[in-house]
Amino acid sequence: MIRTSSPASTEAAQSTRFDRRLIAPMVLGSMLNPINSSIITVSLIPIGRAFDASPARTAWLVSALYVATAIGQPVVGRLVDVLGPRRLYLAGAVLVGVAGxxxxxxxxxxxxxxxxxxxxxxxxxxxxxxxxxxxxEGRRTGQESPSGVLTVLAVSAQTIAVVGPTLGGLLIGVAGWRATFAVNIPIAIACLWLGARRLPEHDALEETRERGRFDLLGTLLFGVALVATMLFLMERRVDLWPLLVVAAGCLALFAYVELRHADPFVDLRLLRATPPLVATYARNMLSATVTYSFIYGFTQWLQESRDLSPAAAGLMSVPMFATAIAVSALTGRNPRIRAKLLVGSAVQLGVCAGLLLVGGATPLWALALLTLALGVPQGLVSLANQNAVYHQAPAARIASSAGLLRTSMYVGAVLAAAATGTFLHAGATTSGLHGLAGCAVVAAALALVLALADRSLGRVGTPTRQES
Structure with missing residues (x-):
């Protein structure tokens, strides 16, 4: 005898499941930033040749995206909190198409x-x-820890970071460097189509959404302070020290304004009341500093000191990304955030210490093992920090809190770029790499200390119902 579910029971079952129709627009929208961060790496040389521009000038193609994203993520995230995701998602897709x-x-x-x-x-x-x-969706379904969907989000970003340079190389080979910009046009159209059809007009956070006035002054002060700081770090020129004075002044005014604003851009009172959230941002920044120091410095050292071709040096990074994807996929549903951070931070520290030992005679297989090992913290730490923010941030500020997480990552990338420029300014020598590795050791050790010190992480993410 065949039993069929009644319409009522089917509807009840669907109401407790994550709406899978949302996954495609969510993943595609989240991939826009990492694909454009990675695809440009293979475009810099042909663009420089096309416009007779030096590497120092073409580097602004990388820095421009970092600065815009570091400022824009929390700003747009705050607007998502206030207005909901649909309009901001569609507006962002339009801008991506225009940029293309x-x-x-x-x-x-x-x-x-x-x-x-x-x-x-x-x-x-x-x-x-x-x-x-x-x-x-977690609010609607009653599932407090949709780790399966969070894992999909993290793995897709890591995957596209691997695919980006390869895709860029193929596009340049077929249609030239302009294709690395033009590829954003069809992607933007896809985002618009999916977003218009699948993103809800209303959602389960409607009742908690904040309707206050947007904090324009606080946003401007935050943006000026961040731009001034990042410009100083990227240029690394002593005569630009007034930028640090501007940044300090703007930060002081920013704190004054935010603490007195009824609906602040960054709720400093909330951050003061939730030290674990601040610690998550700090860990994310430190881990990003380590990762980007490795990517920037180690890759240059392979080319200049070990005489590897750009293609071969790029292939040395593949094990890291492949391991990161595998680790995220295997551990994504495990709710133990603190265990992931402790293991990931410890391995990260070990890899940085290993860089202090490499030299001209180090066999390539040993270097490949280092990159392979770095994939472990890549897969554990990034996913754990993302999940920590999801659980630590209040529902009314989840989007802006997620934006600040991305901002912390790009601040770490800029710190890594500044450290790389400082230690490898005379060339990617072994001694310069060791100096950069020393900075990475300090950053990795601090990240491990923060993970050890925050025992509240042991309670974060423990599910009360079956995860989605």
């Missing part, structure tokens, strides 16, 4: 940099919107 068109027709490097700024702002909506929707 600008890059397709640009006739000078300055216009390309402007396109990257627009691209950075446009890509800011995807990740905060995804985190907001995951929290809204």
């Amino acid at each position: 068109i600008i890059g397709l027709v640009a006739q000078d490097l300055g216009t390309l940099v402007a396109a990257r700024v627009v691209l950075g702002v446009g890509t800011c909506a995807g990740y905060p919107s995804a985190m907001y929707l995951i929290r809204a």
Whole structure:
């Protein structure tokens, strides 16, 4: 005898499941930033040749996206908290498409940099919107820890970071460097189509959404302080010290304004009341500093000191990303965030210490093992910090909190770029690599200390119902 479920029971079962229709727009939107961060790495040389620009000038194509994203993520995230994800997601997709068109027709490097700024702002909506929707679905279904969906989000970003340079190389081979900008046009169209069809007009966080006035002054002060600081770190010139004075002054005013604003851009009172959330941002920044120091410095050292071709040096990074994807996929549903952070931070510290021992005679297989090992913390730490923010941030500020997590990552990337420029300014020598590794050891050790000190992480993410 065949038993069929009644419509009522089917509807009840669906109401307790994550809406799978949301996954495609969430993942595609979240991938916009990492794909544009990685695809540009293979475009810098041909762009420099096309516009007769030095590496120092083309580097602004990378920095422009970092600065725009570091500022834009929490700004757009706050707007998502206030207005909901749908409008911001669609507006971001439009900006991504516009940036693709600008890059397709640009006739000078300055216009390309402007396109990257627009691209950075446009890509800011995807990740905060995804985190907001995951929290809204968790509220609707009653499942407090949808770790399966959070894992999909993390793994997709890691995967696209691997695919980006390869895709860029294929596009350049077929249609030239402009194709690495133009590829954003069809992706933006796909985001618009999926977002318009699948993102809800209303959601389960509607009743908790904050409707206060947007804090424009606090946003501007935050942006100026961050731009001034990042410009100083990227340029690393002593004569630019006034930028640090500007940054300090803006930060002081920012704190004054935010503590007195009824609906602040960054709720400093909330951060003061939730030290674990601040610690998560700090760990994420430190881990990003380690990862990007490895990517920037180790890759250059392989080319200059070990005479590897750019293609061969790039292939040395593949084990790291492959391991990260595998580790995230295997451990994603495990709710023990603190265990992931402790293991990941310890391995990260060991890899940095290993860099202090490499030299011109180190066999390539040993170097490959180092990159392979670095994939373990990549897979554990990034996923654990993402899940920690999901549980530590209040529902009404989940999108802006997720945006600040991405900001902390890009601040770490800029710190890594500054350290790389400092230690490898005279060339990617072994002694320079050892100096960079020493800085990475300090950052990794601090990340481990923060994970050890925060015992509240042992209670974060413990599910009360079956996970989605």
